Amino acid sequence: MKEKIKKAVTSALLSLGKKLAESDPSRGPAPVLRLERFVVEKPANPAFGHFSTNAAMVFSKDFAPFYAGVGGNKALALAADLAKEMDAPGLFEAIEIKGPGFVNFRVAREAWIETLREIIAAGADYGKGEPTGKRILVEFVSSNPTGPLHVGHGRGAAWGDAVANILAFLGNEVEREYYVNDAGNQINTLGRSLLFRLRNPAPDAEVPDGLYKGLYVLDLSGELKNELPPEFFERPDGELVPALAELGAEKILADMKGDLEHFGLRYDNWFSEKSLYAGGDVARAIETLKKNGHTYERDGALFFKSSDFGDDKDRVLVKSNGDHTYFASDVAYHDNKLKRGHDLLIDLLGADHGGYQARVSAAIQALGHPKEKLKVVLYQLVKLLRGGETVKMSTRAGEFVPFKMVLDEVSPDAARFLYLSQSHDSPIEFDLEAAKAKNRDNPVYYVQYLCARIFQVAKKAEAIFEKHPGPANLDLLREKDEIDLAARLESFPEAVRNAGAGLSPHLLASWLAETAGMFHRYYGEHRMVDENDPELSKARVRLALAVRAIAGRGLSLLGMGVPERMD
């Protein structure tokens, strides 16, 4: 609808310019307009119509010669002429000039009903994008396999999954990937931590600095002890540590996969850091950087000149002891991702990795990739509350609140909605009590109840419709609320596009909550199913089912279920 109106405004602008120039050539030629400057938008205030355009204000300077004699506001004069010039039969009920020069459009009821027919025909696919041919890789969570997922990772999981769903719905080829840091120092630390706990099984044993202190290490060491034969532990520490590390990391990884699966999340790839070394990717990436003159040696270490590409300072790739840094494999990893043919990489990182953005961007540029192919999104931290009080874990337990703790208490859908109802760049306070509440405190129920309510009403109506067969006559929808709902549904594709373009699933979450509000209100004021008026009932139920189809699509894009009943 917005596009239709924009087209009509555009042609009105052009023909008006031509007419004015022809009627008085002394004032100059028809203005050349930078048409990308004006917008057609939905006013916040419904009193200003369904849509409005700022065209008259934006272009009043271009049209100034033709309105030279006009006293007062030239934009208003232009707006009035523009309104007269609009040629769109049947589309508008009213066109009004308001404020500093807005042209406001009220779309005719019949046009909305016609739109509603299209929406119903498209069903849950309404708003689905045409294939773009664009390949997008979304990498998220990617927590090290050295400890359990915590509440913050849950936010990353919900976000990445939703963004991937949305981008796929918009027509892109999307893959979800988890980068497993199974190489490097932290794995060795895990091995040493496990060894320490095997030898010091008392829970309150003082863990030396540099080892993981969380009690999960103790649990894990206990499991390994039970599962492995005694001989396993008899070998020298030099062999035992890496062996423990590998087995421990595998177990932790399996555990994380379990949590994510329970959350309803499936990755396309679990990408191993180790494989980058084994496959020679790290060596090749470093070689390329060297060859292109982006490295230098200092104090026996190999540096990448990331500062040439906007980073604060240069970064070490190979330490003076010969070990590769974490960053070295990350360079190779991003190179690998792009070489796999992805047009866009989305990295979701916790805010504490903020410094990483500049150096990874520098790396892909130095390797010859355009920087536009990488989008790093930082999400702010999550604070867990219980009834308003911060949930704190003891230092000894690892100082993090496990994601599992959330999943044990809260349904995945409720958790997802809470995680997704806020912008990624604002910190979340995740209240377990609110997440468990079954009322308005908990937005997921509000939206899911919408779907359940409509399903139940439609079911109830079936008996009546059997006695009065035939298609619904949507033309019977005459209430303002009904037209508003149709117009609301029409805005769904745009809401999804905005959520996708801004990588902001919370926009879709708010769209759903607002739409649910509109419907619940409508439902409260109008009887939907009435035996004495089966035709009207049919039309209303048809509208309601369209609301359900689209809200249901929105819910599933956010990774949530579409219930038929609440119980």
Next chain:
RNA sequence: GCGCUCGUAGCUCAAUGGACAGAGCAACAGCCUUCUAAGCUGAAGGUUGAAGGUUCGAAUCCUUCCGGGCGCGCCA
């Protein structure tokens, strides 16, 4: 100190450069013999941290300042 980021109702947060800045919670007043009250209605709540600038028009863009969060290792 430097970099990134945020500052909006009592609280938690929305708001593609647009008109009178919106929701929810909390607090207040109401609605269940009627399709699920997990719902609805009403009233109340604001100098968008401050000051400049750009613009016809700024919560939004630019500059400075104030305040919070995060980061600043040959850790991962």
